[in-house]
Amino acid sequence: MKVVGIIAEYNPFHKGHQFHLSRARELSGADYVIVVMSGNYVQRGTPAMFDKYTRAEAALRSGADLVLELPVPVATGSAEYFASGAVKMLADTGIVTDLCFGSECGSLMDLQKLADILAEEPEEYQILLRKYLKEGMSFPAARAHAVKDYAPDLASDLLDAPNNLLGLEYLKALKRLHSTILPHTIQREGNAYHDTTVTDGRSASASGIRDSLMKSQGVFTDRILQQLPFPELYKDYEGLSPVSENSFSLPLLQKLRALQDQPLEQYFGVSAELSNRIWNRLDEFSSFSGFTDLLKTRELTRTSVSRALLHVLLDVREYKPASVFRVLGFRKSSAILLKELSAHGNLPVITSLSQAGIPPKELYADHLYESVRSLLHGRPFQNEYRRKMLVI
Amino acid sequence: MKVVGIIAEYNPFHKGHQFHLSRARELSGADYVIVVMSGNYVQRGTPAMFDKYTRAEAALRSGADLVLELPVPVATGSAEYFASGAVKMLADTGIVTDLCFGSECGSLMDLQKLADILAEEPEEYQILLRKYLKEGMSFPAARAHAVKDYAPDLASDLLDAPNNLLGLEYLKALKRLHSTILPHTIQREGNAYHDTTVTDGRSASASGIRDSLMKSQGVFTDRILQQLPFPELYKDYEGLSPVSENSFSLPLLQKLRALQDQPLEQYFGVSAELSNRIWNRLDEFSSFSGFTDLLKTRELTRTSVSRALLHVLLDVREYKPASVFRVLGFRKSSAILLKELSAHGNLPVITSLSQAGIPPKELYADHLYESVRSLLHGRPFQNEYRRKMLVI
Numbered sequence: 001m002k003v004v005g006i007i008a009e010y011n012p013f014h015k016g017h018q019f020h021l022s023r024a025r026e027l028s029g030a031d032y033v034i035v036v037m038s039g040n041y042v043q044r045g046t047p048a049m050f051d052k053y054t055r056a057e058a059a060l061r062s063g064a065d066l067v068l069e070l071p072v073p074v075a076t077g078s079a080e081y082f083a084s085g086a087v088k089m090l091a092d093t094g095i096v097t098d099l100c101f102g103s104e105c106g107s108l109m110d111l112q113k114l115a116d117i118l119a120e121e122p123e124e125y126q127i128l129l130r131k132y133l134k135e136g137m138s139f140p141a142a143r144a145h146a147v148k149d150y151a152p153d154l155a156s157d158l159l160d161a162p163n164n165l166l167g168l169e170y171l172k173a174l175k176r177l178h179s180t181i182l183p184h185t186i187q188r189e190g191n192a193y194h195d196t197t198v199t200d201g202r203s204a205s206a207s208g209i210r211d212s213l214m215k216s217q218g219v220f221t222d223r224i225l226q227q228l229p230f231p232e233l234y235k236d237y238e239g240l241s242p243v244s245e246n247s248f249s250l251p252l253l254q255k256l257r258a259l260q261d262q263p264l265e266q267y268f269g270v271s272a273e274l275s276n277r278i279w280n281r282l283d284e285f286s287s288f289s290g291f292t293d294l295l296k297t298r299e300l301t302r303t304s305v306s307r308a309l310l311h312v313l314l315d316v317r318e319y320k321p322a323s324v325f326r327v328l329g330f331r332k333s334s335a336i337l338l339k340e341l342s343a344h345g346n347l348p349v350i351t352s353l354s355q356a357g358i359p360p361k362e363l364y365a366d367h368l369y370e371s372v373r374s375l376l377h378g379r380p381f382q383n384e385y386r387r388k389m390l391v392i
Numbered sequence: 393m394k395v396v397g398i399i400a401e402y403n404p405f406h407k408g409h410q411f412h413l414s415r416a417r418e419l420s421g422a423d424y425v426i427v428v429m430s431g432n433y434v435q436r437g438t439p440a441m442f443d444k445y446t447r448a449e450a451a452l453r454s455g456a457d458l459v460l461e462l463p464v465p466v467a468t469g470s471a472e473y474f475a476s477g478a479v480k481m482l483a484d485t486g487i488v489t490d491l492c493f494g495s496e497c498g499s500l501m502d503l504q505k506l507a508d509i510l511a512e513e514p515e516e517y518q519i520l521l522r523k524y525l526k527e528g529m530s531f532p533a534a535r536a537h538a539v540k541d542y543a544p545d546l547a548s549d550l551l552d553a554p555n556n557l558l559g560l561e562y563l564k565a566l567k568r569l570h571s572t573i574l575p576h577t578i579q580r581e582g583n584a585y586h587d588t589t590v591t592d593g594r595s596a597s598a599s600g601i602r603d604s605l606m607k608s609q610g611v612f613t614d615r616i617l618q619q620l621p622f623p624e625l626y627k628d629y630e631g632l633s634p635v636s637e638n639s640f641s642l643p644l645l646q647k648l649r650a651l652q653d654q655p656l657e658q659y660f661g662v663s664a665e666l667s668n669r670i671w672n673r674l675d676e677f678s679s680f681s682g683f684t685d686l687l688k689t690r691e692l693t694r695t696s697v698s699r700a701l702l703h704v705l706l707d708v709r710e711y712k713p714a715s716v717f718r719v720l721g722f723r724k725s726s727a728i729l730l731k732e733l734s735a736h737g738n739l740p741v742i743t744s745l746s747q748a749g750i751p752p753k754e755l756y757a758d759h760l761y762e763s764v765r766s767l768l769h770g771r772p773f774q775n776e777y778r779r780k781m782l783v784i
Contacts (some may be wrong), residue, residue, distance in 0.1 A: 085629075250767055251646045257759045258707075261754035283773045315650075360652035367649045374678075377640055381675045 001340070002230065004098040005028035005090035005181070007083075009075075011048045012234075013058035014227045020186055021063050024100035027184050032065040032337055036089045037328065038075035040369040041314070043082050045306030046245040046288075047369055049210050051382075054233050056328040060392040061230055065334035066341070067390075068093075069326040072365045073268055073319045083169030084176070085321045086170055091179045092322070094344030095337070098182045101170055104161035106187025111164060114363055115171035117151060118143075125150045131200050136389050140300075162209045163188060213242045225230060241375045245288040245306065247372050252288050252313045258301070259312070268316045269308040274300060279307075301333075316367045325349045329390025354385045393732070396490040397573070398456070399475075399562070401430045401467075403440045403598050404626075405450035406619045412578055413455050416492035421574050424729055426458040426488055428481045429720065430467035433706070434759040436473050437698030438637040438680075439761055441602050442580075443774075445776035445782060446625050448720040452784040453622055457726035458733070459782075460485075461718040464757045465660055465711045465717035468699050474567070475561030476479035477713045483571045484714070486736030487729070492572045493562055498579025501770035502546055503556060505743040509543060517542045555580060605634045632769045637698065639764050644680050644705045651704070660708045661700040666692060670701075706757045716748075717741045721782025737772075746777045 004024050010017055024209065025033055036039070039052045039060065048055070057066040072084030091357060092097045117125055128149050132142035144159045158164050167185055176179055204212075204227045212224050225231045239320035241247070245267045277295050285291045292309060310316075325347050328356040330338060342349050351355045353363070366384040376383040396416050402409055417425055423676065429451065431444045440447070447461040466477030495503060509517055520541050524534035534549050534777070550556050559577055566573055596604075598617045604616050610632045617623045633639070656667035669687050677683045680784045684701060688694040702708075717739050722730060734741050742748045745755070758776040766773040 104778055250642050250764065253763045253767065254643045254646060254760060258756060260756070260759065283775050285763075285773065286770075362651060364652070367652065368646060371645045371649055371677075373641065373646065378678075381677065383675050 001032070001095065002028060002030040002097045003032045003034055003095050003337070004028040004091075004100050004184075005060075005088070005093070006033060006035045006100060007037075008035055008059070009042050009048070009206070010035075011038070011057055012209060012228060013055055013062065014204060014206060015229055016188065016205070017059070017137065018229050020100075020102055020188075021059070023186050024098075024184070025063065027186065028100055028182070030098055032334055034090070034093065034337070035059050035064045035067045036070055036086050037067055039069045039074055039173070040366055041076050041250055041310060043076060043307075044303055045076055045292075045308070045310045047243055047248060047372070048243065049213065049242050050234070050237065051369070051373065052328060053387065057390050057392070058228075058230055058233055060329050060331055060390060066330040066337045067328040069328050071312060071320065071322050072328075073311075073316050074321060076268070076310055076316070077319055078304065078307070079166055079169050080172075081319050083166055083248065084173045085319070087170055087173035087181075088177060088226040089322045090327075091174075091177050091181060092176075092344060092346040093325070093341055095340045097182055098184060099170060099174070100184040100186060101163070102161045102188040103167040103185045103253075104188055105155060105158055105164050106184060106185060108185045110158060111167050111185060112171055112183075113151065114147065114154060114158055115168045115175070118168065119172050119175055122150075123343055124292075126129075126291055130201050140281040148338060192354045208268060208303050210237055210242070218242050236377075236379065240307075243294070243369075243376065245310075245374050248313065249285075251368065252291070252309060253285050255313050256282055256285070264308075267308065268306065268311040268318050270312065271300075271308075274279060274305065274308055278381065306370040314368065315361075316365075322348040323347060325326045327351045327389050328368035330392065351389050353387070393424070393487065394420060394422040394489045395424045395426055395485075395487050395729070396420040396492050396505050396576075397485075397488040398427045398492060399424060399429075399478040399783070400427055400451070401434050401440070401519065401598070402427075402447040402451055403430070404432055404442045404601060404620060405447055405454065406596060406601060407621055408580065408597070409451070410454045412492075412494055412580075412620050413451070415492075415578050416576070416715045417455065418492035419578065420574070422490055424504070424726055425455060426482070426485065426729070427456045427459045428462055428478050429453050429459055431461045431464065432758055433464055433468050433702060435468060435471075435699075436501055436695055437468055437684075437700070437702045439635055439640060439764070441605065441634050441636065442626070442629065443761070443765065443778065444720060444740070445626075449782050450620075450622055450625055452782060454577045456723075458722040458729045459720040463712065463714050463718075464706060465703075465708050468702055468706075468708070469711055470661070471558055471561050472564075473711050475558055476565045477711070479562055479565035479573075480569060481714045481717075483566075483569050483573060484738040485717070485733055486738060487732045488573055490576060491566070492576040492578060493555070493559050493561060494580040495559040495577045497547060497556050498549055498577060498581055500575060500577045502550060502557050503577060504563055504575075505543065505668065506539065506546060506550055507567070508541060509565050510560065511567055513607050514542075528777055537694075563632070574647075584588060602634070606636065610634050628769075628771065635761075635765055635768065637684070637702075639768050640760075641679045643764065644683070644701060645677050645761065648674055648677070656700075658709055659700065660710050661696065661705040662704065663692075663700075666697065666700055685704060705714050706760065707753075715739060719743045719781050721784065723784050734735055743781050745779070750777075 040048050042048050045296055059067055070086055098144055125146055128146035132145045148156050159211055209224055220238055259277055264270045265272050281294050284294055292302055292306045295305045363384045370382045432440050434440050451459055462478055462726055520538035523533055524537045540548050563575060587692045601616055601619055611624060625675055653671055656662045657664050673686050676686055683713055684694055684698045687697045764773045
């Protein structure tokens, strides 16, 4: 049995994702597709615009056989933590044989070569890296220059693209785990991640779709709908303020006020320096995103700040890989996968939270998400304990 | 030196309060007026619609000589706690000679007589009370009937009016403290507390003014302005959503989600039964006021529920009387009062929070209030540590 794994956020699930899903199956010749997906919070250090069940359902309807949820510290970790936690989860299944990820370059050979250099750091490369660092370059710049000198045949912009970087981390993680999972990459079609426009006839990025929805204040225009494989999944969202980090401004501010002047290094991803900056600038807080902008520095990216603030808000103290397989949904026709997962996986399979005896603290992040959403959208609260796994 | 004390909320300070202030001075023949006033949270178990500095300033401009702040557990306690804490604060000053409070009945003799009965509970009264309780009456009803039988000359509706009830508690507190402070009462003019209309030519209640502002969405109509002695004090509020308990819906929900399923009896005013009701109904939370309505029962008034929820939100664990005199402001011409207070008072006088070394935890309630207000009104945050005492 061949099973291909996909690591995803699907925020929201668009036609580019649909294309990737079917290409992954073809390319790997897999019988089944398992997706490990972020839950209600994503890697940019923000809440997802669409709840995890909506996103999982879109994936299942588009051909995914099983969707597992990445735990919050993995889903909201830096690229290295994210990749490491997601790859470990796929490896822990015991049944995933292949991994297929999107990249800007589309060349597994190039990425593998680069990953080997970065993971092994050969002597010659190290000398180059140190030289450029001594010249005063930032680490990413010095690394790019050292790679260019060491392996001039590699495209020089490999390290400039976010999906290439994530792909490199997947490859490094596979290597670190001595995994037999076979990697594949698919060149991303359509707009680049940073291109936030939604254009007729081309695939938009998830980021472009989110930006369009922010601008339209939650109205799903025809252009947006064209990008979404199952538009009917979003009827609960139509015309309502999109969930964004700024929907969490007051909760974040309240949490910070409650902790005021305590050291925040106890939270995942918060340095002593950032903790000080937070307390020094707290009176200028005007929104989650505004505060993130205030705190970022040349050394500390906006995204790292956002992740750190999110970890304070959600009470995430440390990185922890998944300790269970949380099943968001599966295709009835692929129910065999769940049995295989129980038989071969390294972690217990959770299909019902109330039966699994998970304490409320573990579900705080989800309950906060649904609390904010219920007040923002004036809709009933969805209790995570009572949510049923999706069966398509 | 004669000093009259006034216990107040001034939410907002209106012309009826102005009248009470000058009548209190006349009636007591006092040289000075000291007001002990709620801070940013009030006795109904809600945030004040207007911040404490605005309210203190209106009182000072209207003739109060010194405004001291009641601590949160006193200001948001039941009538008994509120009265007890406020009267104790006046007694602790060592310089207050008189207390003047408003009441619906306007007769100190009647209130004093009733207070004596309720405080001493003579044998005959106790028998009557037990009889009516046995007949299945609620406690307030049984008490009213017992009083009527025991002292038929007292007006039977004395116990029906909220300011009479507070007045009774003031008198009981004075007695309990063996205080020499001389009480006076002034009949409240204008609309009753429960009459929430603002009518031309008559004094509106603070509650009526607040309701009008909620209806006008923060627009100060001429009718509202007519009731406010210094309309210019409200320019920061003009046209902005009034601060209400529902401005605190998300913070309350977040706090409850963070505590989920833990017993809440550790908070002031929360019974085991209410704690259970909170957890059983939490998924139905739609707003602070909506949740209060959901939780109230025949035995547990809406106000007790609101106070209890506020105590959970603000982390108020127990009733504590004032341990300091927190000065909100004073009249320059009455600066002597501050010296007298330092010389004769039982508690330290705090005129600067940063110098007094108060920890942030003690100011959490104020900082949360200003946090919510800053995001609601899009105005800069007011840091309580850096607020200057008002000097008029």
